[in-house]
Amino acid sequence: MIAMKVHHLYSGGKDSSLAAWILSQLGYEVELVTVTFGLLDNWRYARETAERLGFPHRVLELPREILEKAGEIAISDGHPNNAIQFIHERALEALASLPEVERVSDGTRRDDRVPLLDLPKARSLEDRFGVAYIRPLLGLGYKTIRELTGRLFVVEIRESEELQKADYEVELRHLLRERGIDPLEIFPKSHYQSRVLGWREDVDRP
Template structure:
């Protein structure tokens, strides 16, 4: 059965690919708005892991709406959540029998509620799978340590292909560079360079 996995080249989505590989024909899919070419980082990571890769274009108005939300809220949670749900909707319209993401049990954002998952499945005739939904951060970190080669560091210094990178770019264009520091908290980013 073909499964499209939303892929950022980070540890969570890469670990999800490993977990799903025994049950599905996994394709790593990076969804972007075409604002940057950061999706190529995910393409390189996919090549290093041996999984097929696709690039999915999202609707530009959703990016604009997300940046409006960033400015209005002063934090990224609602904007990232909106983009993630849009990406799942677009992925569900693709040719896959199942779709998945790397959301974990303790993620605040993005997250997919039971009702949202059922709605996706019912409306698009796909299965939604969240293989890390029962794993906490420490369990994920132990599995990553055992199975993935990972670079990590501050968001600004690590190659990545997540929604945040493009939203940051749009935010800088609209509000200036200082707005990024005001809206996005400092956090560690990961980039997978291969499997062990």
């Protein structure tokens, strides 16, 4: 059979790691892709997790203007949701526009509010770039995600401000600080994030 390659947006967290595993279980050849704006090198945490999980990994640098625009949105709104949504849509578009990319995927879940493409936006992404857009977690609730990640991964959970990972929001928080704004005025005070450290020992690895 011809290999089916998918380019999967990846932060190193448990959702995007679970989605990557599901894609591999479905027979896809998975390449993980972490976005950066070049402000920080926090993409290295995603790379480290990708290596521990055994998936190939690349870094996709997006124009810094996108992060700056996201910063303006977050400051204007007083909360980060639309800014995170904006970055995610631009990241999917940048990935889908690469000539070798036929399938793009991410770890967005049924119960997520942001980032999440509604049905018209999902179809528009596919139509504009001629790709398939795959969201392995979209039909899964929190119970199912918890039981699968619990079986698969060793996970570290910490406050967002303390956790070293490769989410968009790390560079967004950094940009806000550079502009003299305390991220805690915009992001929720208590916001736990996860980072996958590796496979559990008894997992059949892809």
